[in-house]
Amino acid sequence: MRAAVLDAPGPVTNFHIRSLPIPEPRPGWVRIRVKAFGLNRSELLTRQGLSGDAVTFPRVLGIEAVGTIDDDPSGTFIRGQQVATMMGGMGRAYDGGYAEYTCVPLSQVIAFTSSLDWATLGAIPEMLQTAYGSLTTGLDASTGQYILIRGGTSSVGMATAILAKRLGMTVLSTTRNPAKTDSLTRIGVDHALIDDGSIARQVRQIVPSGVDAALELVGTPTLHDTLRAVRVHGVVCFTGLLSGEWVVKDFYPIEYIPGGVRLTAYSGEASDLPPAVLQGFLDDVVSGKATVPIDTVYPLDRVREAHTRMEEAKASGKIVVLLDSAPSEVNQQ
Numbered sequence: 001m002r003a004a005v006l007d008a009p010g011p012v013t014n015f016h017i018r019s020l021p022i023p024e025p026r027p028g029w030v031r032i033r034v035k036a037f038g039l040n041r042s043e044l045l046t047r048q049g050l051s052g053d054a055v056t057f058p059r060v061l062g063i064e065a066v067g068t069i070d071d072d073p074s075g076t077f078i079r080g081q082q083v084a085t086m087m088g089g090m091g092r093a094y095d096g097g098y099a100e101y102t103c104v105p106l107s108q109v110i111a112f113t114s115s116l117d118w119a120t121l122g123a124i125p126e127m128l129q130t131a132y133g134s135l136t137t138g139l140d141a142s143t144g145q146y147i148l149i150r151g152g153t154s155s156v157g158m159a160t161a162i163l164a165k166r167l168g169m170t171v172l173s174t175t176r177n178p179a180k181t182d183s184l185t186r187i188g189v190d191h192a193l194i195d196d197g198s199i200a201r202q203v204r205q206i207v208p209s210g211v212d213a214a215l216e217l218v219g220t221p222t223l224h225d226t227l228r229a230v231r232v233h234g235v236v237c238f239t240g241l242l243s244g245e246w247v248v249k250d251f252y253p254i255e256y257i258p259g260g261v262r263l264t265a266y267s268g269e270a271s272d273l274p275p276a277v278l279q280g281f282l283d284d285v286v287s288g289k290a291t292v293p294i295d296t297v298y299p300l301d302r303v304r305e306a307h308t309r310m311e312e313a314k315a316s317g318k319i320v321v322l323l324d325s326a327p328s329e330v331n332q333q
């Protein structure tokens with residue numbers, strides 16, 4: 001099979017398209033014929049050598065994938081069944097989705113049925129799981145509330161905006177780049193804000209008492225300001241760290257957290273995305289009630305370009321790799 005192998009942490013040139021043996025599922029695992037996968041920031045951190053000792057190299061990265069069941073020795077799934085998988089050590093503890101086949105534990109496989117194209121399907125699993133989990137477990141969001149999304153053009157930020165609009169919320173989303181505000185308004189964001197480091201002031205011009213909920217995706221450099229954009233008894237959920245900074249230094253809660261504002265966090269697995277939620281979202285995309293924020297679709301051979309686009313923060317939405325898009329020669333570098 002063809003796979004994008006990362007030989008060692010470092011630049012994108014450490015990715016090589018190689019021919020590897022098709023992996024065999026161990027007991028309790030399945031083999032998936034990968035059709036597409038979305039790129040994730042955590043894979044950038046792994047590529048940069050920031051994932052700690054948990055990752056050894058060479059490694060096939062990829063914390064998520066969609067495709068069809070190729071072999072399930074347990075008989076739980078039927079060969080050819082459409083499935084999504086994510087997390088659970090994929091692309092870190094064992095080889096992940098950047099390949100034509102991947103083997104994963106049964107416990108992290110979600111079956112679905114959809115007529116959507118594979119590129120669209122590939123964009124969805126991890127992005128939807130994170131957005132859904134942040135809105136439900138993290139923020140306990142409800143209809144009629146105001147939500148601030150800090151890091152709004154990220155794929156998780158855009159997916160959260162789409163789910164929040166479906167729920168009947170008013171959405172305020174940030175970007176540092178004025179050229180990207182259109183991509184926010186196109187998906188239904190009510191107020192696209194330019195992040196100049198002081199969003200709380202801008203938010204309170206729109207919602208003087210502060211928003212009900214805020215999703216922090218940039219990290220600790222903006223967290224204090226995000227907390228100040230939220231009303232008393234409102235919630236901030238720390239889900240992302242786009243800045244690469246996630247530790248609050250010299251944390252003194254009374255000074256750091258405004259009185260009455262609640263701070264929580266979210267980190268999810270495949271089991272945090274109920275199959276009915278995934279299926280419902282896919283059906284809504286088919287019927288036009290929901291959209292999927294896709295930035296660019298690449299063939300596997302161009303994984304270096306895809307990672308460069310992610311690293312340079314050029315995307316608005318999800319970067320996807322489609323496996324069968326272009327037959328390619330195996331590059332035995």
Ligand SMILES: NC(=O)c1ccc[n+]([C@@H]2O[C@H](COP(=O)([O-])OP(=O)(O)OC[C@H]3O[C@@H](n4cnc5c(N)ncnc54)[C@H](OP(=O)(O)O)[C@@H]3O)[C@@H](O)[C@H]2O)c1
Nearest residue numbers: 041130153154155156175176240241242243266267268313
């Ligand atoms: N907790 C969880 O379970 C979980 C799961 C998945 C992802 N995450 C995290 O969620 C975050 C979003 O992930 P993603 O894959 O959706 O990201 P993404 O699509 O790659 O996000 C790209 C956008 O992030 C913004 N950005 C990049 N560097 C930034 C910086 N230094 N400061 C502020 N904004 C910056 C840029 O927006 P502008 O240029 O428009 O400002 C860029 O377009 C990541 O931190 C990821 O690790 C968490």
